[in-house]
Amino acid sequence: MSSDNLDDLIEDLEAASKLPAKQRKTGIKSTIERAAAILYERGAFPHELIRLVDLLTIRNHLDQASLAVLVRNLYPSAKVGDDTVLRFVGALGHGHLKPSLPLQALFLRWLVMVYHLLENPAVLSQAYAVLFNLLDTAAIRPQLCHVLALVTRRKHVRPFRIQAILNLARQTGGDPHLTGLLRVFKNYYPEIIVGEVTKGRAAVFKHPDTQWCARLDEIQQQHSASHDGTAVRNGFAVSHALGSRLKGAKAMFPTVHTLHAQENSVTLEETDSAETFVKQLDKIELPTQLVAVFADPLLQKFLLLRPDAEASSRISNWLMACLADVAGGDADSDLLADMLEVVHDYVLRVKMLPPLLLTFFGQFLRVWDGSDKRDMVLETLSFVPMTDFQRLYQILQPLEDSMLDGTAACQVSLLKFYTLLVRRWTIAIEASEPFVSLPVGCVTDLIEHVNKLALTLTQTSPTVGVYLDILDFYESTAAIYAKPPLLQHVFITIPPPLLVYLLHFSPSLAVVSRLCGILAIYKRAWEAVTSPSVARQLTPREREQINSFNGFLMDLCNCLWRGRAFATTDTNAQGCRIPQSVQPVLASYVRRTDPDLSLGFIFGLSHSPILCLQSISYVRELEDADTNVRLRHTGPVTQTSLSQLANRGGLRLPWQEYRSGVLGYLEAKGFPGIPELMYNTMKNLMKTRKG
Template sequence: MSSPEGDDLGRLIGDLEAASKVPAKRRQVGIKSTIDRTTSLLSDKGALPDELARLVELLTVRNHLDQASLAAILRNLYPLGKVSDEVVLRFVGALGHGQLKPSLPLQALMLRWLVMVYHLLESPTILSQAYGVLFNLLDTAAIRPPLCHLLALVTRRKHVRPFRIQAILNLSRQTGGDPNLTGLLRVFKNYYPEIIVGDATKGRAAAFKHPDPQWRARLDEIQQQHPEHQDDGGLRNGFAVNHALGRRLKGTKALFPTVHTLHAQESSVTLEEIDSAESLAKNLEKIELPTQLVAVLADPLLQKFLLLRPDAEAFSRIANWLMACLDDVARGDADPAYLEDLLVVIHDYAVSTKTLPPLLLTFFERYLSVWHGSEKWDMVLEALSFVPLLEFKDLSKILEQLEHSILDNTSASQIALLKFYTLLLRRWIVAVEAAEHLDSLPWASIPELIEHVNRLALTLTQTSPTVGTYLIILDFYAAASMLYSKPRILEHIDITIPPPILVYLLFFSRSLAVMSRLCGVLVAYKRVWEAAMSSAVRRELSQHERAQVNVFNGFLMDVCNCLWRGRAFSMTDVNAQGCRIPRSIQPALESYLRAADPDLSLSTVFDLSHSPLLCLQSISFVRLLEEVDLEVIRSRHAGPVTQSSLSQLAQRGGLRLSWQEYRSGVLDYLESKGFPGVSQLMHNTMKNLMKARR
């Protein structure tokens, strides 16, 4: 017998189609092996839409295949991709009594299959359209359990009618209180509790759990292997109630409430009836608030509804529910794991709505007091990154609790916190750019946050002095410079620069990438200062800003002195700070250099030719020019390049390259290698380079 891997499902289906037309006694070859190979392939790879349609036709049309073979195919009928309306209607049409209908056990398996693939239906409304046909089959006891389960999934408010309620009540009395009918009646009661009264729903009821979790797990694996797979379990219809919400929280005893509108009137409109954007817009003012409003945290339609029609009482009810959950955990009346599940839902809400309303800020204030900070860092930090721009005294309450929970004397926790502050600042940039009334915003919070992060960044240079950490620090200041670069925003906010010690530590790091990024950030800040002192911004600099201008100009002067002017650590120029190196130390550094190499000088040791970060790039640029003129030149430069060595090189028959051409060429070479920061800073600071570029 050939292996399943060597079989072709289409060919096997063709063999079954041929066998289905011939009575078993007249077949020359048995079909058991074909059935085994078919079911094995279906279980291994699933059925494509055209293969699925052919198999469903075999299952629904009377033929000569035995019931055991058909049942085996149906139990292993794993679809790839969506389930088409044609497949659904074929199964629905095969239900009921008649000589040409499949057997009732096979019909029960068909209904069970529809329940298990309900989330993959191409058009879920197709079963809603066939609701009457399905409902009228409830008197068939053999298919009632899976039929009630399917109807429970399909039922919406429009399907609940008095004649159907009466039909279920009558059938329930005739069957002695069938649990499946009682379960379906409870679904009906969710929509009209004032109509369904009495003891009808108090008996034992079916729970309508998934018929076969292992089958569903295998289906998910097959779907993920398919190249056109779409993860519908993670995607939610933005204009339909998420009826599967309760299954989102695993491992918690208390299910998260779903959207249900109880005590609705015949003429009222509920969220459960909304199935499109047009329907939501048309009925926005008529929709009644659902009973469990806290479902807004995970239901996309309810989120949109409360954003479009906010309600103070609704938000108060949601806040009360969340606080009750926290109180239960604090008192020990609820499993602490429930808070983790709740956090997942709140995180998803914040990410999907891009907001964190005041009620959730209150929740986090309480949550952080009981959170140990060791689980779900990423979710807590990402959710809190949507905190709106608040007064810093209000914001600091949450930030202090967050830092107290997360910081554990490790650099990893400090880096996580810095990344959070960078993300928070970026969110604020988006929010303030979209705001219409800027005057009312608490602008002072932004400089205070930057000052707060300044201390964290300096701490990180001591606890984790690595290239990766330095680049993360620069990410924050790049975001800050981006915020200041908006003239509309700059009119309302004071500029805050990085601490001087931090700038010099980053400049003298062992990474060219860090130096380049730092120079790029300094260029961005320079343009911000120029804009702030121009007529484009209608405000005067504050006293604190004027003091910072001089400090910032010192950064520029010191960097240019090191890289370009050959005057490292000089303090004779206006605003020069000597890179904050005390003068008393400079003679010792000079002596050390002379002892190491008599040709080295402290003033030039960090220029383009001698800097440990730039010397390789500089000489590589010269080598590149020499390779071009290799047939002409008689001598090559040994390096490092100086103004004097270039003159001597030309006299020996080497490259004819002026000192200015060499340095400009190195800057261009750095840009071509992905290090544009140094070139940008020089061209925006040195006057001779500004003129040359213009």
């Protein structure tokens, strides 16, 4: 066993704690000494701290002296979590299984010394009542009063607690620690706490051990330095450790530094708070190395609030030089990956892709292999601002050329990217006023572009998972059309009819439900855009699309509700675009399978492969609730079967009530799309819902 492996030492102590001292083959003194030395040297990592706290708080066979040594050397190397604090609080008090009172006093002393390192200081506030109720334990009262003095806020000071301290102070003859705590209470309510009791000798709550605290600070600084890249930085102070972000790269992002600063110069390096930053914003000089903006939060804020054309040009030139080095073979490709990671973090932080980075990505995508850090590239590019689609395609085309390799996986990744892009654009449109200032026409162009990708995916990977990804995209576009104010500026673009039919005949109820929900939103959008409230003329492209939309809307209603699947005689109906010559063959097949069934009904609520279980389950629930039912329906349900069933002692359920009930049952089960489309399309149902 290595003598510097604290985990092994803790394991030995855990084993020894289960045996009385006389039954152990070896002593634990040397183990305690080595563990204490390691704790003093580099502190306890979070997982080690938890194990040590369990060893201290759970009653065992280790002697008190050994446990006390561990507590006195329990230096945490990182923030102290809630689990650690609550374990110590839970170990306080009286009981056979509780640690000894001297040990409890050390626990409280430790909490005082690490109070500034608590991950969630409110955890002690939540345990305030538990701590307060232990004040009558004299052995831990001094340390307990100190903890309470740190934690006490106005909400904790209550009349019953004031009275409890006063009574306890009288019983103890004026304990100075209680008097000190009472003075803390009095700071919040001086008009209530009066009298001679607070004028007596009071304890001054000083730090228990300043040398221990100094060593703790050293350990914390060592740990912080080794983890600076992942630590949360002060957003109003310059970060001086950016180099650690790009270890191993031949070129590193420099730190913020202002050369040639004079006595009256104001630099970013001097800023240490939001107040200072705001007061001196107009006087701060530009740093020498502006490319540090990608990793320094303060410089990011500065350039956002004080944009500078020269600064953007300098940053762009630096990035292009790095790209040229990689493309020419003068720099390692790892440099590109490191740069991309920092740029990605920067874009996520500022929630925008500046023009200089658009130029960078225009060149980057020409040397990118299409797979390295793909998710990071796509998430970064999802912040591309709305612009003319021809200009936008100068970015999208090299992106697609790099990514598309003939596999469905890359196509799905690209589709998810477009979904995220539309969602970000929706946020930008809603946040902008007026809308006319934005090039919203690119939304329509992008949807038409993605329509082709979605159709391709139905051929290359016709799975339920891919269908759901496709619906994610159209739900994001429907979110735009669901807002009438946006319809004044954004033209409606529908999904391709072939895509709608392929999704409608999916074997998944979730797919069909979501599809119908999207189409219901589109239908309301068409109604809104043709109403006086929106007051704009339909474009020729929209007039052409509205006929197609009405066509597949009628086809879906014929399948799901009207019992006329593949009919072409109704207005706008297109028979789901199945060739007329195929329909007699399908009808003959259906008759051979079931003479009582016709082609028109096989995709309705009762017979559809995705809806038949929900329909009959609805009927079963009604039958279970009706005690007068003597005969159960065997299914599937038809208008004739319901009439015959009622005459033979079965459930009395009118046909229209049954169908409406199935729609309600689907809504209750989390499939609201089909009911929503039916209630927005079928006139008899519209009246029912309005009533």
